Amino acid sequence: MSEAVSRRSALRLIGAAGAALGAAGCIPAVPPAADPRTGPSAASGLPGPSAPAGGPARPGNTARIDALLARLTLDEKTALLHGGRDPAPVGQHGYLPGVPRVGIPPLRLADGPAGVRVTRPATALPAPVMLASAFDPALAREYGRTLGREARALGQDILLAPVANLIRTPYAGRNSEAFSEDPRLTADLVAEVVRGIQDEGAIAAVKHFAPGHQEHGRDTVDVIAGERTLHETELRGFEAAVTAGAGAVMGAHHKVNGTRACESRPLLDELLRGRWGFDGWVMSAPDAAHSTVAALGAGLDMELPGGTHFGSPLREAVRGGTVPEEAVDLAVRRILATMDRFGLLDAKRPARPARDPGAGARTARRVATAGAVLLRNERDTLPLSGSAARSIAVIGPTAQVPFVSGGGTAHVVPDRAAAPLAAIRRRAGSGATVRHALGEDLYGRPLPADLLVPAAGLDDRTVPAGRTWSHEAEFTLAEDDEWTLLVHYTGRRPSVRLDGEELFPVRQGAAESFAGGLLGSAPDGLSVRRRSLTLAAGAHRLAVFAEGGVTGGRFRLRHTTGATRAADVAEAVKAAKAARSVLLFAYEDTGEGSDRTSLGLPGGQARLIEAVAGANPRTVVVLNTSSATTMPWLSRTGAVLQMYYPGQEGAAATAAVLFGDTDPGGRLTQTFPADEKQTPVGGDPLRYPGVGGRQEYSEGVHAGHRWYDAQSVEPLFAFGHGLSYTSWEYRDLVVRQERGGLRAEFTVRNTGRRKGTEVAQVYVGPSAELHLDQPVRALAGYRRLTLAPGETRRVAVDVDARTLSSWDPERHAWVPGTGRRTVFAGRSSRDLPLRAEAVVEAGAGNR
Helix, strand or coil: CCHHHHHHHHHHHHCHHHHHHHHHCCCCCCCCCCCCCCCCCCCCCCCCCCCCCCCCCCCCCHHHHHHHHHHCCHHHHHHCCECCCCCCCCCCCEEECCEHHHCECCEEEEECCCCCCCCCCECCCCCHHHHHCCCCHHHHHHHHHHHHHHHHHCCCCEEECCECCCCCCCCCCCHHHCCCCCHHHHHHHHHHHHHHHHHCCCEEEEEEECCCCCCCCCCCCEEECCHHHHHHCCHHHHHHHHHCCCCEEEECCCEECCEEHHHCHHHHHHHHHHHCCCCCEEEECCCCCCCCHHHHHHCCCEECCCCCCCCHHHHHHHHCCCCCHHHHHHHHHHHHHHHHHCCCCCCCCCCCCCCCHHHHHHHHHHHHHHCCEEEEECCCCCCCCHHHHCEEEEECHHHCCCCCCCEHHHCCCECCCCCHHHHHHHHHCCCCEEEEECCCCCCCEECCCCCCECCCCCCCEEECCCCEEEEEEEEEECCCEEEEEEEEECCCCCEEEECCEECCCCCCCHHHHHHHHCCCECCCCCEEEEEEEEECCEEEEEEEEEECCCCCEEEEEEEEEHHHHHHHHHHHHHHHHHCCEEEEEEECCCECCECCCCCCCCCCHHHHHHHHHHHCCCEEEEEECCCCCCCCCHHHCCEEEECCCCCCCHHHHHHHHHCCCCCCCCCCCCCECCCCCCCCCCCCCCCCCCECCEEECCCCCCCCHHHHHHCCCCCCECCCCCECCCCEEEEEEEEEEECCEEEEEEEEEECCCCCEEEEEEEEECCCCCCCCCCCCCEEEEEEEEEECCCCEEEEEEEECCCCCEEEECCCCEEEECCEEEEEEEECECCECCEEEEEEECCCCCCC
């Protein structure tokens, strides 16, 4: 039975559930998708599925798939539609057992937005947001190739990457895994990462479809977004992934316009497969499938991580007549056809490559240097040279700790990772003086030996498996003080009660790992939890209880006080005064499971920066943060360098930029607000985080920098901003109509004395003839340039018809914005010295 016929039969028989889902969404119904073997449907006029990306992908062998399906039992079919238990796990995300009896191999799925997440060492690449800052699609292709090659070498077949969601709110905990707030830039880079992954024979599973922008309430929030809003913002990246030939798509956890994303027929069947012609398979995010009949009828093919709904309940539904077996066949067919595209059903399957850690490290360093964004540079603070490079104070706890990646799905076990302090000392050379000051104690001091009565050693206690340990004691404070108590532990978290209150209650979920944005693990790998509270003078009662569990455990109980914190800052100020230059490392630890609660730096870092910069105006703040950060301390600093989560080669890349071995070539892909209340979601809880489980995307098409322009809000740093160690001149913009769009040509000249890298950006204004709300300026294109001193280059940027079009919700189609359009060129969304006008004529096309 052909896929087109089986698809119609399955949807007709499941019918009622699918129709109910279709009515719930706002995305319009479209004609059925074309049969992927025969190309476009003449009746619908829709394009057929895109050709697969490079590498081993190829058209599926229909006869082979038909023969396999005929040999499979119902139990074997449903076993292909949900995860199972891996007999030899390596810490990957999931496992599909396959059916060895008929030659269907098992599949292993690994998280991979910034490297292959398994328990074995892998190349820890810089976070995708740092890759995006390079504005370099070719580099994104190489990034994807590294991911795909590593995945295959580490025994993985499917990489759950890239993340195609936009950065909608700066509070989102997983912003480091995304690329940009801009739909055009996101689409460009997503497509190239997909192609790169699949060049190497791994299957890219793009996530999270869609839209998904926060961890707060991600399982329950109902995203209310209009058809036009979705098409012009969030959906652009996913459409680009489909065009690039992505083999799989992962559905999101939450609801979209009243229906769960993994049960949304408008999203999965009508849009993804119908309008876009996607011919891969759709899997759920972990535990994001909530039904059997509705999810399968909407177009969900696979449930992860297990078979809660697509295991025995699906088999029972088929045997009971609730679900036709043709619907199961359709889902299995999509999975097998994709496997066949990648040669995974061949008797002689593609050999897995050997890991090449050296090549991975080179890519990681290239991305980290290319994506480094210099936000501020006063009084030529950077690059370090002469006496400024020979007397350096390095301040901050993360100067001693390799800050490699975010947490959750983005965490990677690196082959190696140096600390920034070591890289700076190496680069400064033996003739330089480089001193380190802690500035802020993240891990605490041991409790004084004579503090507790009765005394007990709490700084390194081992509890054997199956055993427990407890101690109760009193201590007395002579005066009121603010304490932070810290517990470091492996295994089960110890109970620590102070004056009868549990300080570290165990809560479910990953959110605990990023509470407050402070580092959640010690250098030796022990987990760390903190609790700050004001203690009154007098006696206090401390009780500690620890269980060894099955494997045993260790714990440490430590503390800091107001006095120790003041001493750390004083030490840092002293080091700053004694040095010619200061490099202060600041950070925020974020990841899957929780959103940020503030856009400021966590802990006492703001106070530390104020004190140190007040003592030495040549203070450089190096930021290892995931997203936009407010900077009340900015005016005191000499320079600010944004290094995001720079991967395993981040220390060397940071040193190279600081000392001027390379020009900081990165530009911001998200706007940094001057005030937390002035963001696209600030001050409106319905926009973020939602009210009563409902969230409204009422900003419409004005995502990211478009909102700042529409509202005339001055940001701290604009989208596209980034400084260079040289200077640049733009001139002679000429715009003409060409190839159904426009071509903008202008001249860029390096007017400084150093070789430098520039990202020339082109924006386009609205069409007066199109009576739809449009951005004040939309990113239309860009070029990354590296020019020698005095070198001039004529730059051409094509503005395609899609960029010149808007989505018309009445026509359910892209419509061209004809008439006179203004084109801008320059260095950021707010630094556009060139402008010219051109006329877009009717018939320019809507693709």
